[in-house]
Amino acid sequence: MAADGFIRQQFVQRLYVEHHGWLNGWLRRHLQCSQRAADLAQDTFVRVLTREPQNLSAIREPRAYLHTIAKGLLINHWRRRQIEQAYLDALALQPEPLATSPEEQALIVETLLQIDAMLDRLPHKVRRAFLMSQLQGMTYAAIAAELEVSERMVKKYMAQAMLHCLMLLDDDA
Template sequence: MNSEGIVRPNDLQRLYADHHGWLQGWLRHQLGCAHNAADLAQDTFLRVLARDHDVATIREPRAYLHTIAKSLLVNHWRRRQIEQAYLDALALQPETLAPSPETRALIVETLLQVDALLARLPEKVRRAFLLSQLHGLTYVQIAGELGVSERMVKKYMAQAMLQCLTLMDDA
């Protein structure tokens, strides 16, 4: 990157040439799939490119790339876990109710957005929301489960609902 904050192509090319093979090999070992490893390796370098960082100043390039790739890997596994849970639930439905592939993709994307939203919530807020929405517990029951007052559960639910509205506005 020069003084104007622009990545110099030679620095990025050198980083890519020196470490792409290693990174892809590490990802292939983690995933057991060369295609997914290639995709995540490319995504890692795209993240490097998107960051405002002087590539030439990276002292430990493999550690730097490993950190980015590990984050992408966790996201990949989480996505697969959510997709599999959805497919398992879908398998329990009559075949006549099966959504189209496009609808399935939209539903999985929505589930991923909800998962990301829930991950941003504080622990007790998330638990209160899930106990209410998934388990159908009353606020009194949730208060007992979490060891807080019913008034606090109402505050937690208001926080969770505000996040849901924010997600809907962003969509």
């Protein structure tokens, strides 16, 4: 077992030495920020370190493997920035007494990210029905017409979305 750990450590070390510069450069070109690129490159190698040992031995194209991990981290980074910016834009429209502390803002952004991840796991029509109902205030009949489904189907979509919301609340408890 100790020999496996040593072999694994050497593999990851070699992967890091041989490909870190390339990965960091790739991320820097996409982010236009050397510090954030360095952070995401490190996060990529942390992900590699946490993979199952048998998965590492199957790597035939190290750059493609690292690219796949880094691209997922990059997408998460952009999604988080988009959600944070939308929240900050909405917050800027609020009167001064309603402004929140930085701690409250961080908690709100984290909650918004959880909601976004939950909505992302919903099937497309379920997500659309839920958002039309909750954000646009549309009736089930209007949603049904928009999605070209029956009102009964919209009710099923809403029930499915609500169940996911409850599961999110249950996870926080």
